[in-house]
Amino acid sequence: MPLDKTFELVELKNISKQFPGVLALNNVSMDFRKGEVHVLLGENGAGKSTLVKIIAGVYTKDKGEMLLEGSPVDFKRIRDAQEAGIAIIHQELNLLPERSIAQNIFVGKEPEKKGLPGIIDKKKMISDSAELLQRLGVDLNPNTQVKKLSIAQQQMVEVVKALSRNIKLLIMDEPTSSLTKKEIDKLFEIIRKLKSDGIGIIYISHRMDEIQRIGDRVSIMRDGEYIDTVDAKTMNMDEVITKMVGRKIEQLYSRRYNAPGKLVLQTNGLCGLRFRNVSISVHAGEVVALSGLIGAGRSELAKALFGYDPIEAGSYTLFGEKVTRATPKESTRRGMAFLPEDRKAEGLILQMPIKNNIVSASLKKVFPNFLLNNAKETRIGEHYRREMRIATPNVDKIVQELSGGNQQKVVISKWLASESKFIIFDEPTRGIDIGAKAEIYQLIDRLAGEGSAILMISSELGEVVGISDRVYVMREGEVVAELKRDKLSQEELVSWAVRGAAKND
Amino acid sequence: MSKLASILDKYSRILLLFFIIAGMSLLKPEAFLTYENFSTVIFQQAPFTILMSFGMTLAIITKGIDKSMGSILVLTSVLCAAFIKQEQYIIGIALALALGILCGFLNGILITRVGVAPFIATYGIEYTALGLAFVYTGGQYIYDFPPVFRSIGIGTVFGIPNLALITFLIFIVLYFLTRMTTFGRRMYSAGFNFNATTLSGISAKNTVTLVYIINGLLAAVAGILYMARLNAADPGISGNFTLDSIAATLIGGTSFGGGKGSVAGTVIGSLIIVFIRNSMNIMGVSTTWQQTAVGFIIVFSILLEAATRYISNKAKSLGMVSIDAG
Numbered sequence: 001m002p003l004d005k006t007f008e009l010v011e012l013k014n015i016s017k018q019f020p021g022v023l024a025l026n027n028v029s030m031d032f033r034k035g036e037v038h039v040l041l042g043e044n045g046a047g048k049s050t051l052v053k054i055i056a057g058v059y060t061k062d063k064g065e066m067l068l069e070g071s072p073v074d075f076k077r078i079r080d081a082q083e084a085g086i087a088i089i090h091q092e093l094n095l096l097p098e099r100s101i102a103q104n105i106f107v108g109k110e111p112e113k114k115g116l117p118g119i120i121d122k123k124k125m126i127s128d129s130a131e132l133l134q135r136l137g138v139d140l141n142p143n144t145q146v147k148k149l150s151i152a153q154q155q156m157v158e159v160v161k162a163l164s165r166n167i168k169l170l171i172m173d174e175p176t177s178s179l180t181k182k183e184i185d186k187l188f189e190i191i192r193k194l195k196s197d198g199i200g201i202i203y204i205s206h207r208m209d210e211i212q213r214i215g216d217r218v219s220i221m222r223d224g225e226y227i228d229t230v231d232a233k234t235m236n237m238d239e240v241i242t243k244m245v246g247r248k249i250e251q252l253y254s255r256r257y258n259a260p261g262k263l264v265l266q267t268n269g270l271c272g273l274r275f276r277n278v279s280i281s282v283h284a285g286e287v288v289a290l291s292g293l294i295g296a297g298r299s300e301l302a303k304a305l306f307g308y309d310p311i312e313a314g315s316y317t318l319f320g321e322k323v324t325r326a327t328p329k330e331s332t333r334r335g336m337a338f339l340p341e342d343r344k345a346e347g348l349i350l351q352m353p354i355k356n357n358i359v360s361a362s363l364k365k366v367f368p369n370f371l372l373n374n375a376k377e378t379r380i381g382e383h384y385r386r387e388m389r390i391a392t393p394n395v396d397k398i399v400q401e402l403s404g405g406n407q408q409k410v411v412i413s414k415w416l417a418s419e420s421k422f423i424i425f426d427e428p429t430r431g432i433d434i435g436a437k438a439e440i441y442q443l444i445d446r447l448a449g450e451g452s453a454i455l456m457i458s459s460e461l462g463e464v465v466g467i468s469d470r471v472y473v474m475r476e477g478e479v480v481a482e483l484k485r486d487k488l489s490q491e492e493l494v495s496w497a498v499r500g501a502a503k504n505d
Numbered sequence: 506m507s508k509l510a511s512i513l514d515k516y517s518r519i520l521l522l523f524f525i526i527a528g529m530s531l532l533k534p535e536a537f538l539t540y541e542n543f544s545t546v547i548f549q550q551a552p553f554t555i556l557m558s559f560g561m562t563l564a565i566i567t568k569g570i571d572k573s574m575g576s577i578l579v580l581t582s583v584l585c586a587a588f589i590k591q592e593q594y595i596i597g598i599a600l601a602l603a604l605g606i607l608c609g610f611l612n613g614i615l616i617t618r619v620g621v622a623p624f625i626a627t628y629g630i631e632y633t634a635l636g637l638a639f640v641y642t643g644g645q646y647i648y649d650f651p652p653v654f655r656s657i658g659i660g661t662v663f664g665i666p667n668l669a670l671i672t673f674l675i676f677i678v679l680y681f682l683t684r685m686t687t688f689g690r691r692m693y694s695a696g697f698n699f700n701a702t703t704l705s706g707i708s709a710k711n712t713v714t715l716v717y718i719i720n721g722l723l724a725a726v727a728g729i730l731y732m733a734r735l736n737a738a739d740p741g742i743s744g745n746f747t748l749d750s751i752a753a754t755l756i757g758g759t760s761f762g763g764g765k766g767s768v769a770g771t772v773i774g775s776l777i778i779v780f781i782r783n784s785m786n787i788m789g790v791s792t793t794w795q796q797t798a799v800g801f802i803i804v805f806s807i808l809l810e811a812a813t814r815y816i817s818n819k820a821k822s823l824g825m826v827s828i829d830a831g
Contacts, residue, residue, distance in 0.1 A: 306704070308703065308704060327708065328703050328704055328705075328706050328707075328708075329706050329707065329708045331706065332705070332706025333706070338704060340704060345698070345700065345701065346700050346701050346704050347701060347704065348698075348701055349694050349697045349698050349701055349702065349764075350697075350698070351697050351698075351764055352693075352694065352697065356690070356694075360690075360694065360702075360705040360707070361705045361706050361707075363687045363690060363691070363707065364687070367687050370686045370687050370688065371685060371686060371687075372684075372685050372686060372687065372689070372690060414705065418706070
């Protein structure tokens, strides 16, 4: 590719960063241009996050040089990078939920009334916000409280917030991980606008299908090293994956379908917080997916089944036992497991060791006489460390220190230890790299093969189509379709999920 | 945590206690460094602070606080005083314990079922209990209990004062309960992350409720011992207990962030507080200044914890400890 210096935005030369026990970045050189979407690709732990955090001033580099528009810069703090025109939007959004959109956009830099320092000019703040929103074609009222927005809309607010400063480079860390297809289209439209304004974009994503749609160049990283940069439009997907993982992934989705066994779960007209009149069934040995847009009521249904949220009407039968009200404690006793979407906040006690987490759903079974037994706990922990291939030297390590994929393996181990036979996975592979994803699919397949009944909520259409026996599509709190495996396609799922949504918008 | 931070965390308190004792031994050996003084502090004053601080520790480990223990102590003791005076010991003590449990249960229900913040819930119970105690007594002491009852407070077993012995036994029980049982595990777990604990099929609500019940019970036990020791039930004594027990808990290493802390640390923390109070008494410091000093210890503990966290984060960013290499 010809290199025109006038398009050069950021150039990295031989950047290294050492973390304890791991060389997070090893001699990485890369360049990012104006008006380009530069995708960073790599498994978790490849060094993508560390790299962008160095660019954004979150971490300082140990070695190497960084040039911004040709002149060397050395950011010591986030603020240095911000002032130089670099903004980062993290995976976890950083907004004040109780405040309005306008207040969030201008937080810390509120316009003041003329001649009245310290007094916020609310009118100007709102009109400026409206203008910025308009510029991106986002149809939102700047007075709306952020907590009332969907995740996708909140993300738009983050983008606008970044734009309210004069930015040159926008870094987006997995921006689409919780968005639906339609929302992704909207985001991409915005990204194209930013591009045409000459803003450079660094885009981290695990989703291969998006990369060709939005990316210009793709740089691949592995184990802290720079591997290669390819043209997004002409790249060969298989080659890229091979470069990424350093080995060939034979098949991402693995599923040996069995004839479904006994009925495990049957809901009858279940109503709750954001779902109505849901009647679904799951059999032993089956993987049943709940598909639909974010906010369609799928997670709420799962939480109500588990007893975390109330059931307002209706009932369900689980292993033949009729349930009208449940608590998580009772559900666990009945053999139900729930792996929440937000692993860190709801699935794990991050500050506790791996082994403590693994026995946490089966304290009564493991310690029947109320006495803790360290040796037994370690033994059980070690068992699952080997079985689940959790990458850790020992099970005394604090869960917080593990990668996303390994954390998910700890959550799965926890429910395997409790011998649950009906398992609800809420977004089982969210934020997990491809290698670990494949392992989790294999595991789901194995569990189904061993006779567990599995209900999976997933916004990744690929995995819904890839591993489900049956799919229920939910829309606005109701089940609108039931699709068998032979009828499954991504297009079919999308059309059911959004049908009718257009006229309600 | 880094090595430095963990050493700081572990030994700073014992060191502080040592400095107080060493300093006072140099400054006022004739009043401080005597068998009399040490036995008063350790066997008579410390047990009450320790018992009340145990409850505060459990509450703070679950990310709560229990402001009501001092007034539960007062209410249970004044209400059972009449029975004790008539030598109805069993009924009196049973009544006190039951009342303590009831108050703790109310705290627990308000916090876990009604969803009131622990500070507000226990604040409400604190003044409800205290108000009732004042209404019942008209603000007067109840004093002069039978010698049989008083022997609980002043007697000894094999030369060890009952108060110290009972406190030690309760320490053993609580240490065992918090460190070696599934209840303890659930309690720490709920303190770290209430929602994740609930979603593991554990009733975090019941666990937290039980903690406040234990606290009510501890307060009632302390109340009985207090009456037996001082030969009086006094509705006006609740205030200092709350202040001292928060100070002792925090200086003992329990964190307001939840999930961290131990009853062993609290024993050290309580000794620090009673020795500081004792030192100030010897030095002739007024009670108002004493309040100020104990209040400052709360602030100091919070700063100490922040400093420890800062050092350990610093160590992380300097690459001494592993975290997130993604």
